[in-house]
Amino acid sequence: MATDHRPTLAAVARAAGVSLKTASRVMNDEPHVAPRTRDRVRSVARDLGFRRNAAAADLARGGSAPLVGFVTADIANHFYASIADGMERALRGSGHQLITASSDEDPARERRLTEALLERRVAALVVAPTGDDHRYLAHEVRHGPPLVLVDRPAAGIDADTVVIDNDGGVRQAVDHLVAHGHRQIGLVTDHGHLWTARERRLAFVRAMAEHDLLVPDRWIRDGAHDAAAAQRLVTELLEAPAPPTALLTSNNRITAGALRALHARRAAGGDVPALVGFDDLELADLLGVTVVAYDMAEIGRQAASLALERAADPTLPPRLRTVATRLVARGSGEHRSRA
Amino acid sequence: MATDHRPTLAAVARAAGVSLKTASRVMNDEPHVAPRTRDRVRSVARDLGFRRNAAAADLARGGSAPLVGFVTADIANHFYASIADGMERALRGSGHQLITASSDEDPARERRLTEALLERRVAALVVAPTGDDHRYLAHEVRHGPPLVLVDRPAAGIDADTVVIDNDGGVRQAVDHLVAHGHRQIGLVTDHGHLWTARERRLAFVRAMAEHDLLVPDRWIRDGAHDAAAAQRLVTELLEAPAPPTALLTSNNRITAGALRALHARRAAGGDVPALVGFDDLELADLLGVTVVAYDMAEIGRQAASLALERAADPTLPPRLRTVATRLVARGSGEHRSRA
DNA sequence: CTGTTAGCGCTTTCAT
């Protein structure tokens, strides 16, 4: 709000002694204006502190705003921040600006924010879904701006989606550990109601089965929603009888917690299992943590390209893009089994 | 764009057999509408997939959009992401949504983005300045929406600002190292044309002087703009004759590079100086890195409160808010001097 | 080269 006395284009036109349209031409660098007129209008605009109203311009033009909305679960998480970064850069060429909102993993908030962005008439919408029911977007998928889901698909609608190759990544981790002699591998993962956690868990069991390994339930711990919980669960798991010789942690927060648990254990003279984490971590090279890594920014770039392509051709069928993972061996995953 | 056939309020009104104004009343939950009329309009709106056009509504209302713009240097950097996070949360209560754009440390881009946000009629604007001349905002400071600068002040204008207590933080680091017996302390910092780097460098020399310590130029290395450069500079510094016994690294990227350099040196059997880093790092606890920490999100919260306060009272004089630092000892800064 | 006349989609008065 402030001292809201912004001059309008009409005021500029009046002060410059030209018509509204002429002033409009000048401000939009359109042709057919005499250089002298142009200069006069420009200088008047500057003196008055004129700034065009982009919203009004978009309205008159009848189109959407050159904005792409991004509803994330948590912008402070490196994962989402990198996606935003990749998306932002990919969007620059098309003149779109990114507008980010954080759902805080609250489905109700996610819906509110998504709808607010839609009402803002964004040119495209990217959502990292938290909720479990996105049917309220069904209409938009058919008649709205391009909608792209990242990190996991949305339930109840069939839209463009970008996911990580969870299955492949987990298999790389398991294969790696097995190749280093491990047959007793545990998994620490997030709540089972989260799609990604569920996917990785299923992939884990599947990958183990391919090696003819059966995983007892007590080696699979879920509910590790933050680093502290993960630390606790890992500690418990390792102190229980017959612990696994290796661990797979299913995301960056969990890996961080697990590292703290192992650190404490090592300091106490206990022995420590091999560890592979899903998601790369900052400074993981110094910590010697073996991880399943992938290009986070690539998720954002893919989302941007899906959105731009659909903007150009709304009739495209829904597409699924998968971002590849790769195993980065740094030490923690290469301990041989004690067995 | 897409299949852009969004129904308007007028279409809803027509379909429901009411006037535009009545439909408007319903969509805005205004009183004086018969329950049955209300239900009918609502159901028609739903069937048609109606979404109000927020931009048009703001226009008609004559106010600004409930958006707060944030121009950051790099959203993928944990520092800025945390600021954005703190700001977003602080803004929730007031119904504002954050809209972020990344300048990529390019002053021209920063200016373009800032102006685009202004044209979008944001309710407030927060900028992490990169450029060296912000006089183009002079008019806005007087007549525009609240403008807040974070991380460093802007040159040429006098506006609300949030900074870290650089001087205090550097002094804490120096005092800490001196208390642990160090008298030969080096500084690795970013380019001198960056305000923050300059501030911390000056603070460093000042703090050392207070201990009657003079720092030879060769112990102050600047130009460490990324982790790789920092690693190189630290390696050089330590390999040169008569290296310092302790190091202060002036931001998180530099600390990361320095840690890699020390890691390599230790692996090669060399001895390693004490280290204190400015800015906290993720997993720094596991790496045993002593740092000067502060609440990054607090910068965002302060920025939000400055903006909100000024929105309420534009006549406020420009204010400067300083975020406190604290030293977190974790090992790397507590090596005794070899001397 | 310049201006006039309509709107964009919505919210206001102010009537009824």
Added chain:
DNA sequence: ATGAAAGCGCTAACAG
């Protein structure tokens, strides 16, 4: 309880 008319700030057709 409901509606008609005017207008937010701008652009798009058309004239001249």
